[in-house]
Amino acid sequence: MNAVSVVTHLRDLASDPLNRTSIVRDKSCLAGLILFLSHQDEYVVESALKALIYLCEDPAHCGIIRNELGMMESLENLKNRYDIDDEVKQLGRRIQILLNPPAHMHTPETNGKKNKPCFFATSCNKRAKTVTLYIHGLCDAEKKHLCEEALLKVKGVISFTFQIAMQRCTVRVKPDLETECLASAIAETRVLRAQQVIRSESGNEIYVPLHEMNVTVEKNLCLPDYLPEEVSPQKDLDKAVIPTGSKNDCQGSWINAATNFLSKTFFW
Incomplete structure (x- = not known):
């Protein structure tokens, strides 16, 4: 599938x-x-x-x-x-x-939901933003696992999926998470390096180098x-x-x- x-x-x-x-x-x-x-x-x-x-x-x-x-x-x-x-x-x-x-569609029920606590x-x-990364070294299941472990620890990552054949990873993150944080986390694997993939006005893909941050990336400390x-x-x-x-x-x-x-x- x-x-x-x-x-x-x-x-x-x-x-x-x-x-x-x-x-x-x-x-x-x-x-x-x-x-x-x-x-x-x-x-x-x-x-x-x-x-x-x-x-x-x-x-x-x-x-x-x-x-x-x-x-x-x-x-x-x-x-x-x-x-x-x-x-x-x-x-x-x-x-x-x-x-x-x-x-004009503002019902009491709709207004009441505004204060409803959100648990998920x-x-x-x-809003979330989607980032497409080209990951140098992403060539097999072992490297994919290393990348997964790195991304799972980054606080603000919502979801991600891989295209190993294209050495790509599509990541959905919270809007306040800097893309460089992803690059820094991936670089910690010592064997992988990430660039951002964007499209120019002509429709061509461009690989943008991401500078690794010197500050400590905020991480999820408690993972299931x-x-x-x-x-x-x-x-x-x-x-x-x-x-x-x-x-x-x-x-x-x-x-x-x-x-x-x-x-x-x-x-x-």
């Missing part, structure tokens, strides 16, 4: 109104769709946008989607990409219209213990088994499979 297959199945599942509530309530699926908006493959971006349009057809879902961390900024960043066709960008603008309620980072109405892969209860879920149950069971299994892939690929 890869990004293309996951986003394709999510788009197809979202086309059925019966599946939309389950997808919206699944934090991994929703956050994964947001991350797909910054993917290098235009097909992945377009499929993610179409899935979000399906989900936004129910007004009850719009508030949840709008408040998902990084959603509105990812849609805004899409406007400035030179490698995406205007037709695809139009899908993003359509979602922005669906997610932005009219100014992905539920807060905050994870089960090793060989004893993980999720391991058997990688096997593609066609269920014999009803159509809803089959569709639910695809959502579970997508969630499993996103949970293993991204760090939330």
Whole structure:
């Protein structure tokens, strides 16, 4: 399973109104769709946008989607990409219209939610920024693991995903986190070095050197213990088994499979 297959199945599942509530309530699926908006493959971006349009057809879902961390900024960043066709960008603008309620729509329920405490980072109405890094030395699973360990310790990192074949890592971070902090953390591995990938006005990619910071990078000191892969209860879920149950069971299994892939690929 890869990004293309996951986003394709999510788009197809979202086309059925019966599946939309389950997808919206699944934090991994929703956050994964947001991350797909910054993917290098235009097909992945377009499929993610179409899935979000399906989900936004129910007004009850719009508030949840709008408040998902990084959603509105990812849609805004899409406007400035030179490698995406205007037709695809139009899908993003359509979602922005669906997610932005009219100014007169201020109900007591909406106002009451403003003071509601937020216990999960992905539920807060905050902005996130996406950084694409070219990592020198990222050539195998061992180096990927070193990079993962380094990024996990950086306070302010929300999620990340790798493209080892291209030696790239796409990282979503809090807006106040300096990109140089990521470079410093990666440099601590002693075998990896990071450059930022940006696009010029002509659409060409540019590698920007990142100066490592002399100050100590703020780190997450308390990280959860994870089960090793060989004893993980999720391991058997990688096997593609066609269920014999009803159509809803089959569709639910695809959502579970997508969630499993996103949970293993991204760090939330």
